[in-house]
Amino acid sequence: xxxxxxxxxxxxxxxxxxxxxxxxxxxxxxxxxxxxxxxxxxxxxxxxxxxxxxxxxxxxxxxxxxxxxxxxxxxxxxxxxxxxxxxxxxxxxxxxxxxxxxxxxxxxxxxxxxxxxxxxxxxxxxxxxxxxxxxxxxxxxxxxxxxxxxxxxxxxxxxxxxxxxxxxxxxxxxxxxxxxxxxxxxxxxxxxxxxxxxxxxxxxxxxxxxxxxxxxxx
Numbered sequence: 001x002x003x004x005x006x007x008x009x010x011x012x013x014x015x016x017x018x019x020x021x022x023x024x025x026x027x028x029x030x031x032x033x034x035x036x037x038x039x040x041x042x043x044x045x046x047x048x049x050x051x052x053x054x055x056x057x058x059x060x061x062x063x064x065x066x067x068x069x070x071x072x073x074x075x076x077x078x079x080x081x082x083x084x085x086x087x088x089x090x091x092x093x094x095x096x097x098x099x100x101x102x103x104x105x106x107x108x109x110x111x112x113x114x115x116x117x118x119x120x121x122x123x124x125x126x127x128x129x130x131x132x133x134x135x136x137x138x139x140x141x142x143x144x145x146x147x148x149x150x151x152x153x154x155x156x157x158x159x160x161x162x163x164x165x166x167x168x169x170x171x172x173x174x175x176x177x178x179x180x181x182x183x184x185x186x187x188x189x190x191x192x193x194x195x196x197x198x199x200x201x202x203x204x205x206x207x208x209x210x211x212x213x214x215x216x217x218x
Contacts, residue, residue, distance in 0.1 A: 002127055003151040007144040009118035016092055019065045024117045026061060028054040031113035033163050039097050046086045052200055055081035078203030095138050104129040112163045120164055124151050162208055169194055169204040
C-alpha cells in the first residue's frame with residue numbers, strides 16, 4: 001500500500017471557497033482541519049471543521065456567509081472550536097469533487113488547513129491505482145507533492161499524522177527546549193514563537209503527545 005501527501009493551494013485566490021477566504025482573512029480565527037466532508041450531490045456539502053481562535057467570531061463568519069445553509073459550533077479545549085455546516089459549493093469545489101469520484105484512491109482524514117488557504121491532503125491506494133491517477137491541477141490550483149512512500153498506519157509516520165499547526169508548535173517546543181531535561185522553556189515561550197496563546201500551545205502539545213503515544217502503543 002502506498003501514500004502520497006499533496007499540498008494543494010489556490011493560485012488566484014485566498015482559499016478554494018468564499019467561506020474559507022473569510023476565515024483566512026480574519027485574524028481572530030485560524031482554520032486547522034476538515035475532519036469530515038460529505039458530498040450531498042445537490043450542490044452542497046456537509047462538513048465538520050476545526051478552527052482555533054475566537055469561537056464567537058467563527059460563528060459570526062458562518063452566520064454572515066450566504067453560502068451556508070445551516071451550521072452549529074461547539075467549543076473544544078482551549079481555543080479550539082468545531083463547526084458542522086451544510087454549505088453550497090462553487091465551480092472549483094465541484095470540479096475537485098468530480099475528480100475525486102473518478103479516483104480509486106482513498107483520501108485520509110483529516111484534511112489539514114494552512115494559514116495561507118492551502119490544504120494538505122494524503123491519498124492512499126495501491127501502486128497500480130496511483131499509476132492511473134493524474135495530478136494535473138485545474139486552472140487556479142497548484143499541487144505540490146510533499147511526501148510519498150509505503151503507507152504504515154501504526155507508528156510508521158508519527159509526525160505525518162499531525163496537522164501542520166501541530167507540527168509547527170512541536171518544532172517550536174523542541175527548538176526552545178521545552179522537552180529538555182530539565183525543561184528550559186515554558187508554554188509561554190513556545191506561544192511567543194508561534195504567535196498564539198499559551199492555552200492553545202498546551203492544547204496542541206497535548207494532541208501531539210496523544211497522537212504519538214497512541215501510535216506507539218497501537
